[in-house]
Amino acid sequence: MAAPCVEPAKGGFSFENCSRNARFEQMGLKFPKAYKTGTTIAGVIYKDGVVLGADTRATEDTVVADKNCAKIHYISDNIYCCGAGTAADTEMTTQMISGQLELHRLATGRAPRVCTANRLLKQMLFRYQGYIGAALVLGGVDSTGPNLYSIWPHGSTDKLPYVTMGSGSLAAMATFEDRFKPNMTKEEAMKLVRDAIAAGIFNDLGSGSNVDLCVITKDKVEYIRPHEIANAKGVKQGRYLYKRGTTATLSSDVKKIEFDVIGTEVKTSAQPMDTQ
Amino acid sequence: MSGYPTLRPQPQFSKTIELPKGPYGVPDSMMHGFQASRVAADLTQAHPLQASEEQWLDHKLKMDFVMLKNSQGIQAPLKLKMEHFAASKMQRLPCLNSSNLMADILSGREELIGFEDILNNPAESEVMGQPHAMVERRMGLL
Numbered sequence: 001m002a003a004p005c006v007e008p009a010k011g012g013f014s015f016e017n018c019s020r021n022a023r024f025e026q027m028g029l030k031f032p033k034a035y036k037t038g039t040t041i042a043g044v045i046y047k048d049g050v051v052l053g054a055d056t057r058a059t060e061d062t063v064v065a066d067k068n069c070a071k072i073h074y075i076s077d078n079i080y081c082c083g084a085g086t087a088a089d090t091e092m093t094t095q096m097i098s099g100q101l102e103l104h105r106l107a108t109g110r111a112p113r114v115c116t117a118n119r120l121l122k123q124m125l126f127r128y129q130g131y132i133g134a135a136l137v138l139g140g141v142d143s144t145g146p147n148l149y150s151i152w153p154h155g156s157t158d159k160l161p162y163v164t165m166g167s168g169s170l171a172a173m174a175t176f177e178d179r180f181k182p183n184m185t186k187e188e189a190m191k192l193v194r195d196a197i198a199a200g201i202f203n204d205l206g207s208g209s210n211v212d213l214c215v216i217t218k219d220k221v222e223y224i225r226p227h228e229i230a231n232a233k234g235v236k237q238g239r240y241l242y243k244r245g246t247t248a249t250l251s252s253d254v255k256k257i258e259f260d261v262i263g264t265e266v267k268t269s270a271q272p273m274d275t276q
Numbered sequence: 277m278s279g280y281p282t283l284r285p286q287p288q289f290s291k292t293i294e295l296p297k298g299p300y301g302v303p304d305s306m307m308h309g310f311q312a313s314r315v316a317a318d319l320t321q322a323h324p325l326q327a328s329e330e331q332w333l334d335h336k337l338k339m340d341f342v343m344l345k346n347s348q349g350i351q352a353p354l355k356l357k358m359e360h361f362a363a364s365k366m367q368r369l370p371c372l373n374s375s376n377l378m379a380d381i382l383s384g385r386e387e388l389i390g391f392e393d394i395l396n397n398p399a400e401s402e403v404m405g406q407p408h409a410m411v412e413r414r415m416g417l418l
Contacts, residue, residue: 003309004409008373008401011392013329018322092394099389107387127284127332131325 033061034086034133038206040168041071041082042196043139043148044180045161046189049217050139050146053193054082055168055201056226057208064208070225072214076101076112079140080214080221084166085153086133093134097121114140114147118157126155135165141218168200168207175199190215194227201230280342285335287327307409337383356382370410373399 025031041054058066073094075081079101083090097120101112118138125132136151150163162180164172175196184192190213200207210226298304321327337360341353363378380386 003305003307004406005308005413006403006405008398008403009396010330011396011398013325013391014396015323015326015329018326022322096389096391096394103387103389127328129325129328 035060035065035088036086036133036206038168038204039071039084039166040164040172040197040200040204040207041084041137041166042164042169042172042176042193042200043082043137043150043162044176044184044189044193045139045146045148046184046186048146048186049141049215050148051186051189051193052080052082052137052139052214052216053197053227054212055197055207056210056212057201057206058087059206067209068226070212072212072223072225074098075117075138075140076105078142078216078218078221079112079114079117079138080216080223081117081139082137082165084135084137089132089134090136093121093124093132094136097124111142113142113144114138114149115144118149118151118159121151122155122157125151125153130154137163137165139216141216146216164196164200166200166207168197168204171199171203172196186215190227198228198230281335281338285328285331287321307413333383333385369407370414371405371407373401375399 021031036059038057038059039055041052043050043052052072054071056066056068056071057064058069069087071082071084071090073081073083073091075094075098081094081097083094097117100120101117104116105112117140121136121138125134130153133153134151135153138149138151140147147159148161148163149157149159150165151157161182162176164170164176173196176192179192179195193213194211197207197211201209201211209229209231211228211230213222213224213227215222215224298307341357344352344356360379360382363376363382366374366378367376368374377386
């Protein structure tokens with residue numbers, strides 16, 4: 001606005017175009033679909049920590065937009081978060097909460113807890129009443145032990161030993177309900193999460209490509225990307241380019257391009273100056 | 277327990293809107309831009325979250341002050357509100373953007389990162405009013 005007495009905007013979301021968009025929709029204009037991660041994400045608590053798993057497909061309505069996107073986001077050194085829903089929303093939400101948690105850590109001087117991250121996420125998502133489409137699986141190990149939360153877009157959370165979210169969550173949950181037991185070993189837990197994500201990949205159209213895993217224990221984090229390439233792109237069987245001479249040459253004509261030499265430059269190799 | 281406000285800020289259903297005064301009694305678009313003449317846009321909501329977002333910080337402070345009043349008595353919010361009032365007076369000229377450092381510290385926003393720091397940050401606003409016109413308007417000379 002180029003007026004002399006313009007008031008500055010307050011910051012945050014701007015609702016200037018909402019009524020214009022509503023009018024466009026009434027007139028019949030179709031909006032572009034958001035880049036969603038129709039997804040399978042899952043998490044499990046085992047003896048020493050937490051295993052988080054995710055597939056790697058991002059869709060845009062019915063087209064695969066990204067064959068290998070990373071859905072396990074960093075929140076802090078001991079806390080990671082998988083995100084399902086609108087890809088931009090999960091990305092920005094987890095980055096903001098990561099920043100807030102870091103500020104909180106600097107202010108309190110203590111290692112962050114998973115319940116703090118959960119509270120921050122839940123309060124932010126409730127504030128926006130579900131318009132931020134981010135369904136998250138938050139897991140980490142802090143001073144109280146391994147913790148796993150699932151967070152829904154409207155702001156409700158659950159603290160559970162095994163959770164799944166996303167469009168493939170039913171397939172993954174079926175695997176968990178069948179084979180979960182408390183205090184598993186690391187190999188059993190990784191196999192279980194891998195099987196759950198694979199169930200989502202093969203039975204849900206919105207999930208696909210590879211399985212990513214993230215194993216969080218008290219001392220270290222293993223971010224295994226990819227853990228398994230479940231859907232490899234096919235390798236071409238032969239060379240399909242045309243051989244030279246396939247197209248017959250009828251006639252050929254060589255024309256010389258005339259050019260003038262404008263200038264010449266002689267470059268010597270750079271020699272260090274003789275300083276004392 | 278005396279009057280807690282609602283959990284989320286509710287849209288205010290009755291609001292007095294004063295039209296910005298211009299010559300001949302109509303809102304002056306040359307001075308205040310097109311938004312000045314669209315006063316009716318303030319009454320309806322383009323988006324369900326619009327009213328909630330505008331009042332979010334004020335509402336949070338209101339809730340905090342009511343809880344403080346219930347636990348420590350009226351003196352605590354009185355003192356804090358006085359400090360807030362003093363902080364709100366420390367502003368730059370109307371065309372420039374103030375950092376609001378003291379107000380942020382008092383309300384606790386210096387330890388938070390929200391969407392207002394990332395999206396549409398007023399410090400990175402692309403438009404600026406003319407200093408003379410804005411100061412004249414504030415002093416009532418316009």
